[in-house]
Amino acid sequence: xxxxKSTVRRFLASGAAxxxxxSGVIVSATAPANAAPTTGGTLYYFTHxxxxxxxxxxxxxxGRDIAFFNSYLYRNLVMxxxxxxxxxxxxxxxxxxNTGVPSNKAKTWKFTLRPGVTWEDGSxxxxxxxxxxxxxxxxxxxxxxxxTYAITMLDIxxxxxxxxxxxxxxxxYDKAVTCSKDNRTVTFNLSRSVADFNYAxxxxxxxxxxxxxxxGDKYDLRPFAxxxxxxxxxxxxxxxxxxxxxxxxxxxxxxxxxxxxxxRVRFGVAEDLRDSIFTDDSIKNAVNLDGLxxxxxxxxxxxxxxxxxxxxxxxxxxxxxxxxxxxxxMDCLEVRQAVFxxxxxxxxxxxxxxxxxxxxxxxxxxxxxxxxxxxxxTGNIHDPAWKIxxxxxxxxxxxxxxxxxxxxxxxxxxxxxxxxxxxLSNTATNQKASVLIKDALTLAGINVKFNFIPSGQYYSTIGxxxxxxxxxxxxWGADWAxxxxxxxxxxxxxxxxxxxxxxxxxAYAAFKAKSDKALAETDRKKQAAMWKELSQYVMDQYWIIRxxxxxxxxxxxxxxxxVGYWEPQGNFLxxxxxxx
Amino acid sequence: xxxxxxxxxxxxLAILVLISxxxxxxxxxxxxxxxxxTCGKTxxxxxxxxxxxxxxxxxxxxxxxWRFIVGLFKGRDYAEGVAAFHCPAPSxxxxxxxxxxxxxxxxxxxxxxxxxxxxAFVMWLALGVSLGVWAARNKGKFVDRASTTFVLVGTSLxxxxxxxxxxxxxxxxxxxxxxxxxxxxxxxxxxxxGWIKTFFFPCLTLALAYAASYTRFTRSNVIETTAEDFxxxxxxxxxxxxxxMRKHTLRAALAPIVTIAGLDFAGLLGxxxxxxxxxxxxxxxxxxxxAVLQDYDLPVIVATTLLAAAFVVFMNLIVDILYAFIDPRVxxx
Numbered sequence: 002x003x004x005x006k007s008t009v010r011r012f013l014a015s016g017a018a019x020x021x022x023x024s025g026v027i028v029s030a031t032a033p034a035n036a037a038p039t040t041g042g043t044l045y046y047f048t049h050x051x052x053x054x055x056x057x058x059x060x061x062x063x064g065r066d067i068a069f070f071n072s073y074l075y076r077n078l079v080m081x082x083x084x085x086x087x088x089x090x091x092x093x094x095x096x097x098x099n100t101g102v103p104s105n106k107a108k109t110w111k112f113t114l115r116p117g118v119t120w121e122d123g124s125x126x127x128x129x130x131x132x133x134x135x136x137x138x139x140x141x142x143x144x145x146x147x148x149t150y151a152i153t154m155l156d157i158x159x160x161x162x163x164x165x166x167x168x169x170x171x172x173x174y175d176k177a178v179t180c181s182k183d184n185r186t187v188t189f190n191l192s193r194s195v196a197d198f199n200y201a202x203x204x205x206x207x208x209x210x211x212x213x214x215x216x217g218d219k220y221d222l223r224p225f226a227x228x229x230x231x232x233x234x235x236x237x238x239x240x241x242x243x244x245x246x247x248x249x250x251x252x253x254x255x256x257x258x259x260x261x262x263x264x265r266v267r268f269g270v271a272e273d274l275r276d277s278i279f280t281d282d283s284i285k286n287a288v289n290l291d292g293l294x295x296x297x298x299x300x301x302x303x304x305x306x307x308x309x310x311x312x313x314x315x316x317x318x319x320x321x322x323x324x325x326x327x328x329x330x331m332d333c334l335e336v337r338q339a340v341f342x343x344x345x346x347x348x349x350x351x352x353x354x355x356x357x358x359x360x361x362x363x364x365x366x367x368x369x370x371x372x373x374x375x376x377x378x379t380g381n382i383h384d385p386a387w388k389i390x391x392x393x394x395x396x397x398x399x400x401x402x403x404x405x406x407x408x409x410x411x412x413x414x415x416x417x418x419x420x421x422x423x424x425l426s427n428t429a430t431n432q433k434a435s436v437l438i439k440d441a442l443t444l445a446g447i448n449v450k451f452n453f454i455p456s457g458q459y460y461s462t463i464g465x466x467x468x469x470x471x472x473x474x475x476x477w478g479a480d481w482a483x484x485x486x487x488x489x490x491x492x493x494x495x496x497x498x499x500x501x502x503x504x505x506x507x508a509y510a511a512f513k514a515k516s517d518k519a520l521a522e523t524d525r526k527k528q529a530a531m532w533k534e535l536s537q538y539v540m541d542q543y544w545i546i547r548x549x550x551x552x553x554x555x556x557x558x559x560x561x562x563x564v565g566y567w568e569p570q571g572n573f574l575x576x577x578x579x580x581x
Numbered sequence: 582x583x584x585x586x587x588x589x590x591x592x593x594l595a596i597l598v599l600i601s602x603x604x605x606x607x608x609x610x611x612x613x614x615x616x617x618x619t620c621g622k623t624x625x626x627x628x629x630x631x632x633x634x635x636x637x638x639x640x641x642x643x644x645x646x647w648r649f650i651v652g653l654f655k656g657r658d659y660a661e662g663v664a665a666f667h668c669p670a671p672s673x674x675x676x677x678x679x680x681x682x683x684x685x686x687x688x689x690x691x692x693x694x695x696x697x698x699x700x701a702f703v704m705w706l707a708l709g710v711s712l713g714v715w716a717a718r719n720k721g722k723f724v725d726r727a728s729t730t731f732v733l734v735g736t737s738l739x740x741x742x743x744x745x746x747x748x749x750x751x752x753x754x755x756x757x758x759x760x761x762x763x764x765x766x767x768x769x770x771x772x773x774x775g776w777i778k779t780f781f782f783p784c785l786t787l788a789l790a791y792a793a794s795y796t797r798f799t800r801s802n803v804i805e806t807t808a809e810d811f812x813x814x815x816x817x818x819x820x821x822x823x824x825x826m827r828k829h830t831l832r833a834a835l836a837p838i839v840t841i842a843g844l845d846f847a848g849l850l851g852x853x854x855x856x857x858x859x860x861x862x863x864x865x866x867x868x869x870x871x872a873v874l875q876d877y878d879l880p881v882i883v884a885t886t887l888l889a890a891a892f893v894v895f896m897n898l899i900v901d902i903l904y905a906f907i908d909p910r911v912x913x914x
Contacts, residue, residue, distance in 0.1 A: 269863065
């Protein structure tokens with residue numbers, strides 16, 4: 002998913018479902034206290050946001066919200082093991098008895114429901130409920146914003162099924178998803194082999210919905226619960242109140258631990274007030290759903306007294322500059338390289354909190370936390386000529402080559418009357434970053450202008466091929482522990498977040514063929530080798546520059562226990578949190 | 582007189598219709614695409630078009646506007662099958678970002694904004710006018726100089742500073758309102774104490790800024806009026822200073838202030854964005870600013886704009902009518 006900073010709400014956190022397969026993700030954190038968890042009390046969450054982007058399971062695509070609702074409100078067929086550390090990246094059965102049974106070269110997947118799983122009204126959760134819930138994703142005119150893996154993976158011709166409201170193409174869906182006679186086993190027939198299909202099942206988009214309780218768009222305000230809590234009230238701009246679901250049974254859900262009696266999420270809290278609640282530890286049983294503002298964050302982490310109520314971790318995202326390599330834009334490799342070598346990366350990192358809080362220079366579109374699919378690339382930041390503070394002399398050398406090899410692009414980059422245009426979302430930090438970028442590029446003789454786009458419409462603007470400029474700041478996180486949710490998404494024409502417009506690049510055809518081959522590969526090790534090769538390809542082409550492996554900080558107050566980081570979800574391990 | 586009022590009401594309604602049309606036209610020419618914004622990360626052209634249809638943006642701006650006008654009288658239907666629902670008249674449309682009929686959203690936000698505006702209005706009039714009169718009566722003395730300092734501080738301190746200061750260093754520091762309860766709506770008729778607890782400090786924040794201006798207006802108006810011939814005449818007649826102030830000076834000096842206060846009050850009813858934001862109040866200001874800056878939620882933008890315009894226009898109407906009662910020459914004009 003693409004990057005969502007605080008002002009770009011839509012995409013950022015949706016990268017949450019990242020299976021972090023390696024250890025050492027936590028940069029600095031305290032181990033949860035060994036005290037036994039206690040049951041009871043009210044747990045408060047505070048956020049500056051006015052609401053959750055979505056609550057409807059088929060529409061939730063923000064990592065934090067996926068982790069939150071998967072822990073409290075609804076259940077999926079499978080889930081990530083609710084433990085901290087690398088073990089949390091493994092799958093366990095949730096509503097299903099196991100993590101799925103593939104057959105037919107992973108083109109068919111079966112999941113059988115546990116006995117005794119129920120809705121909040123005590124009625125049984127059935128295969129028909131699972132089938133109905135997933136079908137809602139196809140109603141793209143009502144169920145918006147959610148992940149569309151069901152649409153791209155199930156064996157249904159594109160656009161032929163319109164979802165359960167219009168029922169157009171229903172017969173196609175009924176063939177792709179079938180239920181056993183006892184209504185407990187669901188079978189998915191896929192259009193291609195998908196070895197990691199069960200990872201997609203961790204998304205609430207694949208969770209059941211009871212058809213008689215479906216209210217279409219309004220389901221986003223009051224979903225029917227299958228988890229240990231149910232919605233009591235949800236008032237946007239005010240509060241969400243979760244109370245215990247009396248029909249939830251631990252016997253049918255060994256994974257969740259509903260410790261607090263009730264949970265209240267307070268929305269729209271002014272940032273200064275929110276920060277004071279946590280710096281002063283004024284409301285003991287409170288957890289911050291956001292980060293702190295930079296100054297407060299730095300002070301909080303500098304104070305050793307706060308050591309047992311904070312986490313500083315590598316988040317699931319890679320932030321980068323996407324080169325628009327279409328004709329007339331950044332279609333010259335040497336000019337792209339020149340921009341890369343000229344930029345002062347250190348200054349940009351320092352601007353956003355330094356390496357301690359913002360992140361480290363990266364060498365790859367795939368983050369090391371993906372483990373199997375990551376390997377250090379060559380070139381780029383490993384090039385002996387690269388300097389973290391910028392190397393204008395190397396940039397000038399590259400421009401000299403470009404002058405003869407691609408004079409038009411060279412002229413565009415260096416002519417004071419022309420110049421390259423850099424897309425940035427219009428935030429105070431980016432306004433300052435633009436000055437740093439301009440200073441660095443000017444030293445190398447590159448003329449740059451900036452296109453500041455309102456944050457709310459940033460990704461929709463750069464996603465429009467007619468409106469994107471020469472370079473666009475962007476970010477992405479894997480949906481699960483497979484670069485299949487990174488490389489094809491970012492660098493193929495069919496990808497949902499390709500901001501490089503690389504499909505006319507001479508280097509594209511070979512890349513696309515390899516990407517398609519990797520997607521179809523069912524041997525995970527062979528597939529990983531292919532992703533590594535493709536990552537190197539991307540970096541060699543400088544389709545993206547300056548990747549940053551970013552970090553995130555989490556804080557809570559002293560009356561809360563059991564707080565840990567759920568690596569695959571990129572957020573709190575909500576189900577372990579209790580009130581002391 | 583009735584003819585005059587009828588003419589003014591018709592004129593007011595025409596303005597509101599025109600404003601609604603202008604908002605639709607502005608929205609139409611702006612380079613934003615709400616359909617693309619709501620269709621998620623895998624935004625295919627067919628999905629964008631489906632969303633455009635869902636949002637009602639797939640027809641001309643004139644048709645969109647006409648649907649809006651018709652919806653005001655007949656209500657509107659949305660979606661199909663089990664997802665279908667109806668927004669009853671007067672329907673301002675449906676917010677797909679908030680999942681509610683806009684009329685309901687307005688109904689929830691208006692009491693909050695009205696409480697804030699009314700409380701602030703009472704505070705700033707009480708504080709500003711009394712301080713202004715006191716300063717005028719003690720021109721050049723300590724009270725006058727102190728009021729001048731208050732005016733300087735009040736007018737130069739923006740609400741986003743004073744609000745944060747009041748919130749962090751008074752409300753939170755002395756635990757006067759728990760952050761958990763901040764901004765919670767309490768019905769003033771069933772829970773007046775809770776209502777006061779929620780609104781006292783936000784009202785104070787707004788009132789401080791306005792009171793400074795009103796102190797200055799009142800002081801200068803009272804001083805000017807005191808120098809008028811009819812005051813001198815009153816003194817010559819032997820009336821007491823208190824009677825002159827109450828019956829002559831204040832009545833003349835406060836008339837323009839009441840007019841300005843009415844318009845300021847009407848303006849605040851459209852929403853006090855900053856104060857609502859600081860104190861977590863879910864009022865019209867926050868509803869509208871989010872619709873404009875974040876969601877591009879046309880039905881909410883139109884409704885809140887019309888509402889804000891209606892308050893100002895109707896307050897103007899009331900002032901005009903009052904003037905017509907006061908001054909017969911206006912009726913003739």
